[in-house]
Amino acid sequence: MAGRLPREGFLLHRSVAFQGASGHRLALCAGPPVGRGERSLTEGDAPRQESWKEILLHAVRGTGGDPTKGPLVRAIVLLAVPMVLEMAMESIFAVVDIFFVSRLGDDAIAGVALTESVVTIVYTVAMGLGIGVTAMVSRRIGEGDEEAAALATAQAILFGAGLAVLIGVAGVVWAEPILRLMGASEATVAVSVGYTRILLGGNVVIMLLFLQNAAFRGAGDAAIAMRVLWVANGLNIVLDPLLIFGIGPFPELGLQGAAIATTIGRGTAVVLQLYTLFHFSTRLRLTARHLALRIALMVRLVRLSATGTFQTFIGMASWIGLIRITAEFGSEALAGYAIAIRVVLFALLPAWGLSNAAATMVGQGLGANDPDRAERAVWVAAKMDLAFLGAVGLLFVVFAPQIVGLFGGTGEASRYAIECLRIVAAGFPFYAYGMVMTAAFNGAGAVWTPTVINLFCFWIFEIPFAWVLAFTLGMGPTGVFLAMAISYAALAVVSALVFRRGRWKTASV
Secondary structure, eight states: OOSOOOSSOOOBOSOOEEOOTTTOEEEEOBSSOOOTTOOSSOTTOOOEEEEHHHHHHHHHHTOSOOTTSSOHHHHHHHHHHHHHHHHHHHHHHHHHHHHHHGGGOHHHHHHHHHHHHHHHHHHHHHHHHHHHHHHHHHHHHHHTOHHHHHHHHHHHHHHHHHHHHHHHHHHHHTHHHHHHHTTOOHHHHHHHHHHHHHHHHTTHHHHHHHHHHHHHHHTTOHHHHHHHHHHHHHHHHHHHHHHHHTOTTSOOOTHHHHHHHHHHHHHHHHHHHHHHHHHTOSSSOOOGGGGSOOHHHHHHHHHHHHHHHHHHHHHHHHHHHHHHHHHTTOHHHHHHHHHHHHHHHHHHHHHHHHHHHHHHHHHHHHHTTOHHHHHHHHHHHHHHHHHHHHHHHHHHHHSHHHHHGGGOOOHHHHHHHHHHHHHHHHTHHHHHHHHHHHHHHHHHTOTHHHHHHHIIIIIIIIHHHHHIIIIISOOTHHHHHHHHHHHHHHHHHHHHHHHHHOGGGGOOO
């Protein structure tokens, strides 16, 4: 976080030459971008060789230049690597968290699963607002209007903070009724009510963390978003066992300790984000004057984000519905589901990093009046995501018992976790395309398109289908797991077909 990012990145030719396996280098020629049909190199010129190691270092440091210019693959890598590493850290956090909580028993695991299903409301709003922020900031950055990008970011912060206060008060007051409404047993309520109050009461750190990182990504400063997530989750990983089990001078707080560790980690990251926005960031620099209320801009941002919020709510609500159905089969089934989903997130979060890169490339490409480049970026990112998730999915299917064995739980909970992990992982190749296409629509500002697709795939199809499989056909939790995999396959197919039509290229932000 200490270094200042360069204001102007170096310009590169569009020509990309890949050497064979012996070299593994990317040939890039310094100079201004060439037009269509022009030669990228003059006769006898030799391209400067930039190794993949150099490109990866640029990506992590945030010094790779302007992603709207230069070779497409290089630009995607520069954006995707920090986003993937950011989400990888988040996925490690999710796995570590459930690893420690699983030592507290099935009721604690079930309490975490139910609480997080409620906290998804916060995630829904934050991610929905983030969709609007990324779309607006990336478009303004692509147009070269950094002042407008800063204003949009500031208005999003003000709106998100105010909304988080209202959610926090409601969460603290009604934590117990919320858990009972979600189907928690009295034992689960007793163990987890403190955890629920802390997470919901401190939801402002979740809201601002999401919104500010969305702004950084939209500006192409993905390395900054990566670093603050490292801080947040690194602190959580260290504090989790200390506060849960009372190691050394720390008090033994049980499940509440996990919530405190998470809130401290995220809160520290939010402070770092704000300090960076006001002091270090060059593409997206905020000052005090940006924090003055601008109602027209805020309304415009909220209108754009409202559709994104509804879109995210559709997906999140479907998860809540699936958890509610699974809860009907007891704490063991719910604990197994929670363990498996945490492991699934270990793979899906880095894959979302590639999706975020596609969204930024689309927004900035359209802002720079280059829709063809934006479209090519999406297909390249989708193929990269497919390769990653396909490989991870195969590992999960083959080694599910060994992976689940790391997270404790009773024998019955482990059996459900293994089954869920294998079924869901089998659908990973479909998830890859579905995530990238959804992010591409959002990056373009065509937020209604994935909203309608999500509505069909998750509400009209997935939840009723899960209920029929679980109860009508007597498949139990297995039916829920199958419904998840099949609905994501439908999402991928429909999204790809709609994306090919190209109407997203004319969306306004």
